[in-house]
Amino acid sequence: MTARSLTALAVANRILLWAVFLTLAVICVYPMIWLFLNAFKTTNDMFAATWGLPKVWHWENFSTAWNYGISRYLLNSLIVTTATVLIELTLATMAAYALVVLNFRAKAAIYTLILGGAILPPEVSLIPLFRVMAETGLYNTYFALILPNVAFGLPFTTFLIRAYMTGIPGELREAALMDGAGEARIFREVYLPLCRPILASAGLISAMRVWNEFIFALTFVESETVKTVTIGVMSFAVALRADWGVLMAGLALSILPILATFLIMQRQFVGGLTSGAVK
Amino acid sequence: MTDRSDHTRATWRQSLQGWLWVAPALLFLVVFVYGPALTNIRFSLFSFSAMSLDWDFVGFDNYLRLWNDPKFTTALTNNAIYAVISVACQVGVALTLAAVLEARVFPDLSANLFRTALFLPSILPVVVVGLVWQLLMTPTTGLIDQLLWETGLSSWSKAWLGEPDTAIFAVIFVSQWQWTGYIMALFMVAIRAVPRDLYEAMEIDGASGIQQFWHITVPGVRETILIVTIITILGSLKVFDIVWVMTAGGPNHSSEVLGTLMYRAAFRDDMIGYSSTIATVIFFIALTIGLMQIKLQKDR
Structure with missing residues (x-):
C-alpha cells in the first residue's frame, strides 16, 4: 500500500485490524499461559487471584503430577x-x-x-x-x-x-x-x-x-x-x-x-x- | 490419473504385482474400517447386551425407538447447530482472517506472530483443551467469571457448562477456539497459490481490499472452500471427544450429540443393538455427505 492511499479511513481500518488480531492472539494464547502460571499455585492462591504470577512458585506440583x-x-x-x-x-x-x-x-x-x-x-x-x-x-x-x-x-x-x-x-x-x-x-x-x-x-x-x-x-x-x-x-x-x-x-x-x-x-x-x- | 499406462489393459501378471503392493493398506481398511462398519449395520437389527449370548432379531424396532427418542432429536439438532456455527467460523471467519494476513496489512514479523498464535490451539490435545476451558468456565473461581466481575459485568456470570441453555454453545465455542486458526493457516496456503498479478491489476484499477477479496480471493480458493466446508461438516457430525470431556452430554442430556449418545448407549447402558443403530445413522449421514462431495467435485 502506498502512502497516498493512507486516508483517515484507511488508518482507522488498520487500527481496527490490529485491535482484532491482537485480541484474537491473546484469546488463543492466554489460556495456555494461564494454565502454566496456575500450575505453580496452590488451590487457595488460585481462588484468591486466578491471574497474576504465583506468590510462591510451587514446583512440587510438577513432581507430584509426574509421580502420579x-x-x-x-x-x-x-x-x-x-x-x-x-x-x-x-x-x-x-x-x-x-x-x-x-x-x-x-x-x-x-x-x-x-x-x-x-x-x-x-x-x-x-x-x-x-x-x-x-x-x-x-x-x-x-x-x-x-x-x-x-x-x-x-x-x-x-x-x-x-x-x-x-x-x-x-x-x-x-x-x-x-x-x-x-x-x-x-x-x-x-x-x-x-x-x-x-x-x-x-x-x-x-x-x-x-x-x-x-x-x-x-x-x-x-x-x-x-x-x-x-x-x-x-x-x-x-x-x-x-x-x-x-x-x-x-x-x-x-x-x-x-x-x-x-x-x-x-x-x-x-x-x-x-x-x-x-x- | 496421471500415468499413461492406464490406456493399456493390464495383464493378470502385472495386476498381481500391483495388487500385492496395495494389499497391506487395503487389508487394514477392510479389517478395521469397512468390515466393522458393515457388521455394525447388522448389529442394529438386533437387541442384545455385551455379555448376552442370545440376540433377539428385532428388525427395524431399534430405528423406530430411536426416532421416538427425544434425546436423538436433541443430538441431531446439536450436531446441526455445531455444523452451522463451525462452517460460519471455520470457513467464513478463517478465510477472512487469512485474507487479511496475506494482504500484507501487517509487517511480516507481526503477521507471522499472529499466525503462530492463532494456530497454537490446534496442536493441543482436545482433552487438554476441554479440561482447561472447563476450569476457565467454572463459576466464581474460573477466569471468565472473575473477568466478568472485574469489568462490572457480573450480571452475565453463568455456569456456562452447567446450564442446559448454554452448555452446547460453550462447547462449540471452545471447538471454534481450537480449529479456526488451523483452517486459517490452510487458507493462507491456498491464497498464496492465487497469482499475485491478479491482485496488482485490480489494485491499479483502484479496487478496495474488500472488492479484491470477493473478486479474486474467494473464486481463487473455491476448491479449498469446498473441501474445508465438507471436512467441517463431517467433523461436526462425528464430534465426540470435546463434548465427552466438557459436559458428557449434560446437563440433563441438553448437550448430547450423536457420538456421545452412541457411546453412552454402548458402554454405559449396555444396549449394543440400540447403540449400533445410532452408529448406523452416523454412517449413512457421513456417506451422504461424502457422495455429495464427490458429485460437487465432478461438476467442475
Whole structure:
C-alpha cells in the first residue's frame, strides 16, 4: 500500500485490524499461559487471584503430577504414536507407489476404496471393533490402539503421498528399469529418497492425530500401563478434582513436549500440517 | 490419473504385482474400517447386551425407538447447530482472517506472530483443551467469571457448562477456539497459490481490499472452500471427544450429540443393538455427505 492511499479511513481500518488480531492472539494464547502460571499455585492462591504470577512458585506440583503417572502415559503415547506412524507411512507409501507407477486391474476402484475410508468416522466401526479386540485378546494392549489408528489414518496419508509422487517424472523409473532394477529397488532407492519432504509432513500430521486420539484410547484400553496421555489426563482430572494446582501441572506436563516442539519448529509445523491444502 | 499406462489393459501378471503392493493398506481398511462398519449395520437389527449370548432379531424396532427418542432429536439438532456455527467460523471467519494476513496489512514479523498464535490451539490435545476451558468456565473461581466481575459485568456470570441453555454453545465455542486458526493457516496456503498479478491489476484499477477479496480471493480458493466446508461438516457430525470431556452430554442430556449418545448407549447402558443403530445413522449421514462431495467435485 502506498502512502497516498493512507486516508483517515484507511488508518482507522488498520487500527481496527490490529485491535482484532491482537485480541484474537491473546484469546488463543492466554489460556495456555494461564494454565502454566496456575500450575505453580496452590488451590487457595488460585481462588484468591486466578491471574497474576504465583506468590510462591510451587514446583512440587510438577513432581507430584509426574509421580502420579504422567510419565507412564507419555511413554505409552510415544510408543503408540511411533509404531502407528511407521506402519502407516510404510503401507501408504507402498500403496501410493503402486497407484502412481504400476498398471493393474481395478486400480481406480481400489483407490476409491482407500480414499473412501476418510469419510467414515471411527464411531461407525467402534462397537464391532471392540468385540474383535475382546475376542482376539488385543483389548488393553498397544495393538488395540495402533492397528485401528493405522487403518483410519491410511486414506489421507495415501492421498498426500500419492499426490506428491505424481510429480516425480516417470522417466526416472523407466531408466532404472532399463538398468535392470526391480520395482522394490526403484521404490527404495529412487522414490523413497525423493519423497522425504512429504513423508516428513505426512508423518507429522499422522503423529499429531495419533498423539491426540481419544475415542479408541477411551474404549480399547483400561490399565494404567497402557493408557495414553489423552485418557491418562482424564482419569488424572477425575482423581484430582480438588487439587487444581497439581491437576494443572499435570495438564501442563502433558502438553509440554508438543508445545516445545511447536515453538522451536513452528515454521515446519505449520507448513507440514497444512500440506495438502492445495493440490 | 496421471500415468499413461492406464490406456493399456493390464495383464493378470502385472495386476498381481500391483495388487500385492496395495494389499497391506487395503487389508487394514477392510479389517478395521469397512468390515466393522458393515457388521455394525447388522448389529442394529438386533437387541442384545455385551455379555448376552442370545440376540433377539428385532428388525427395524431399534430405528423406530430411536426416532421416538427425544434425546436423538436433541443430538441431531446439536450436531446441526455445531455444523452451522463451525462452517460460519471455520470457513467464513478463517478465510477472512487469512485474507487479511496475506494482504500484507501487517509487517511480516507481526503477521507471522499472529499466525503462530492463532494456530497454537490446534496442536493441543482436545482433552487438554476441554479440561482447561472447563476450569476457565467454572463459576466464581474460573477466569471468565472473575473477568466478568472485574469489568462490572457480573450480571452475565453463568455456569456456562452447567446450564442446559448454554452448555452446547460453550462447547462449540471452545471447538471454534481450537480449529479456526488451523483452517486459517490452510487458507493462507491456498491464497498464496492465487497469482499475485491478479491482485496488482485490480489494485491499479483502484479496487478496495474488500472488492479484491470477493473478486479474486474467494473464486481463487473455491476448491479449498469446498473441501474445508465438507471436512467441517463431517467433523461436526462425528464430534465426540470435546463434548465427552466438557459436559458428557449434560446437563440433563441438553448437550448430547450423536457420538456421545452412541457411546453412552454402548458402554454405559449396555444396549449394543440400540447403540449400533445410532452408529448406523452416523454412517449413512457421513456417506451422504461424502457422495455429495464427490458429485460437487465432478461438476467442475
